[in-house]
Amino acid sequence: MARPKSKIDLLQQSQENFKKLNNFVEQLSLEEQEKEFPKGSMNRNIRDVLMHLHHWHLMMLNWHQVGMTGEKPDMPAKGYSWKTTPALNQWIWEYYQNISLEEAKAALKDSYQQVQQIIERHSDDELFEKKRYKWTGTTSLGSYLVSATSSHYDWAFKLIKKAKK
Numbered sequence: 001m002a003r004p005k006s007k008i009d010l011l012q013q014s015q016e017n018f019k020k021l022n023n024f025v026e027q028l029s030l031e032e033q034e035k036e037f038p039k040g041s042m043n044r045n046i047r048d049v050l051m052h053l054h055h056w057h058l059m060m061l062n063w064h065q066v067g068m069t070g071e072k073p074d075m076p077a078k079g080y081s082w083k084t085t086p087a088l089n090q091w092i093w094e095y096y097q098n099i100s101l102e103e104a105k106a107a108l109k110d111s112y113q114q115v116q117q118i119i120e121r122h123s124d125d126e127l128f129e130k131k132r133y134k135w136t137g138t139t140s141l142g143s144y145l146v147s148a149t150s151s152h153y154d155w156a157f158k159l160i161k162k163a164k165k
Contacts (some may be wrong), residue, residue: 017153037163057111067135
């Protein structure tokens, strides 16, 4: 599927990929949903993957909130750079180890809705015009939203599907 270049495409692809991910998880038995993945990935189970997505939603929400005030948000997060995202992802994994699968599902659905609301509030130009906002640098707000939504859900779906083979 082509990378979204309009608000309609972004909403559609984000919603479709989120639904595909959730439908895949929900068709698994509870035992399968809670089963550990084969060794080889940091995210060891579905809960880990869902909380990874949730936390990246939270970061996106923060970037947007801070950035739209004219300030420069800490991106990707305070104390981390884009080069150190593996360390950030490790921190995210560790942070959510005491969350249940059901809590993870609920948290992800909530943060998903909040990110969808951001997309809804913006026009095509506001989403996809490069350099429109100082905080997005040389890229567009839409590019960050694609990465935090449709592309990330596709990554999660493929990871879980591969682990469940």
